[in-house]
Amino acid sequence: MSVNRTSPHLRHRAAVWGILLVAIAPRLACADAVPAPVPAATPASSATPTPTDATALPAIAPAPDAQSAAQAAIAAALAAANAAPVDTSPTAAADAAASLQLANGHDLQALYQAMWAMPAQRPILSLGFGTPEGRTFLLQKIGDPTESPAHRLALIEALRLAGPVYQSKFSDITAISWGITGKPDAKNSSYLAYTAQLALDNIQNEELAIALLKTLHWLAAGPSATHRDPEVQADWDDAAAILAQLYAQTSSGPIRYEVEQLALLISPAAFATLQSKSGPLLSLINRAYKDETPIAATLVVTGKAKPVQVINLIVDYDYQMLPGADKINKAEVVLTPLHPDATNSSEYVFARRTLPFFSDKPVGSGTDHVIFPVQVPHNEYRVFYRFRVVDPHVPTDPGVVVSEGQGVVVDL
Numbered sequence: 001m002s003v004n005r006t007s008p009h010l011r012h013r014a015a016v017w018g019i020l021l022v023a024i025a026p027r028l029a030c031a032d033a034v035p036a037p038v039p040a041a042t043p044a045s046s047a048t049p050t051p052t053d054a055t056a057l058p059a060i061a062p063a064p065d066a067q068s069a070a071q072a073a074i075a076a077a078l079a080a081a082n083a084a085p086v087d088t089s090p091t092a093a094a095d096a097a098a099s100l101q102l103a104n105g106h107d108l109q110a111l112y113q114a115m116w117a118m119p120a121q122r123p124i125l126s127l128g129f130g131t132p133e134g135r136t137f138l139l140q141k142i143g144d145p146t147e148s149p150a151h152r153l154a155l156i157e158a159l160r161l162a163g164p165v166y167q168s169k170f171s172d173i174t175a176i177s178w179g180i181t182g183k184p185d186a187k188n189s190s191y192l193a194y195t196a197q198l199a200l201d202n203i204q205n206e207e208l209a210i211a212l213l214k215t216l217h218w219l220a221a222g223p224s225a226t227h228r229d230p231e232v233q234a235d236w237d238d239a240a241a242i243l244a245q246l247y248a249q250t251s252s253g254p255i256r257y258e259v260e261q262l263a264l265l266i267s268p269a270a271f272a273t274l275q276s277k278s279g280p281l282l283s284l285i286n287r288a289y290k291d292e293t294p295i296a297a298t299l300v301v302t303g304k305a306k307p308v309q310v311i312n313l314i315v316d317y318d319y320q321m322l323p324g325a326d327k328i329n330k331a332e333v334v335l336t337p338l339h340p341d342a343t344n345s346s347e348y349v350f351a352r353r354t355l356p357f358f359s360d361k362p363v364g365s366g367t368d369h370v371i372f373p374v375q376v377p378h379n380e381y382r383v384f385y386r387f388r389v390v391d392p393h394v395p396t397d398p399g400v401v402v403s404e405g406q407g408v409v410v411d412l
Helices: 008-028 067-081 090-105 108-117 119-127 132-142 149-161 186-201 206-220 230-249 253-266 268-273
Strands: 169-171 179-181 281-301 304-321 330-337 348-352 363-373 380-389 400-404 408-411
Touching: 090 108, 090 119, 108 119, 108 132, 108 149, 119 149, 132 149, 132 186, 149 206, 186 206, 186 230, 206 230, 206 253, 230 253, 230 268, 253 268, 253 281, 253 304, 281 380, 281 400, 281 408, 304 380, 330 363, 348 363
Parallel strands: none
Antiparallel strands: 169 179, 281 304, 304 363, 330 348, 330 380, 380 400, 380 408
16 A cells, blocks of 8 residues: 555654554564565455455354444453453553554554564454454464464464454454444455365364364354344354365364364254264363273173273363253263274274263363273274163163264374
8 A cells, every 4th residue: 555645644643653663662673574464455345355256155243232242252351361460560561552552553564563572462462453454464374374383373362352243343442442343244254254264274283273163163152143143144154164174074083073063153054064973962082091000900791700901091071962962871982993904993892880971061071081901902093982872771772872972093
């Protein structure tokens, strides 16, 4: 954009920014080099942050009265981020003042540099990206493989704080409040769909993909989730189609679990499209490791007690109960070999005496201890939960499998 040097308004703005940048110059000088500025977004009538029409999708937008609720939700996130003890030093006070000025100025390059020069001020600085151009800037930086992994993750957090409505703009930003103006345009400029596309494009980078999915989850679960603007919902619906591709193409249990949870928030149709085996109980074994010390125990094998050497496998899990989960009365831990051969081609199933989950906590996490024979052949295994509904009055009833969860790989 060319600058009219005869404009008093622009000369005044340049003077203000000159003073501000001098104030924070020592820290900006230490920040990473900044790539060329990202072009501003095109007008709303034709703009879409997606690189191609193939990635255009529907979106989630707040209802007419939902902007204040969205602001409250973001304020809560900022409060959590600022929960640490307050630094009252002169340097911290100067940084806080500078971050507010930068956030209200919406100068994207200055904000970008300040994110690394003043990391403690990132929650406030992130609000400065709350414009259409700012959201496009963040998406382009997140999608840039030359950005460091730490920077990309920090910018994903900034994207979360920038809110779900592409055309909205944050103004009058203070440490505790700010204004939001603007309404969703057609399909919310495919903003949420493009974010989902970024997760798909980074399918091999589990940490980055999960961070993007968690940001989308937070946006989908916001105060406007129960009364979404039709254009925003259209954006979410398109995002759901991309998420279904991600779900089908990855074997990562943590990614698939995040997609399942997000699809539930988008719509029943979005979840159904996944064709998930989770049924009424979403579950994820997100970590598994074994106690290397064999333990002497007695197991019942084909109806007879038999002393064997066993291993204690410790698993950490997450879960979310859906309607019908209360009928589940049998849980199993399943080990499926990743490299089957003639001597090790079947799965190993270990029944749990008690369910690892509790019906009074519909969403949660925990740790389970699974005892299995040491004779399990050495291999890499995918470990996950399987749930059944059995007839408690028929001891031999194998039951019906109603849920299979997501898991991780463990080397045994």
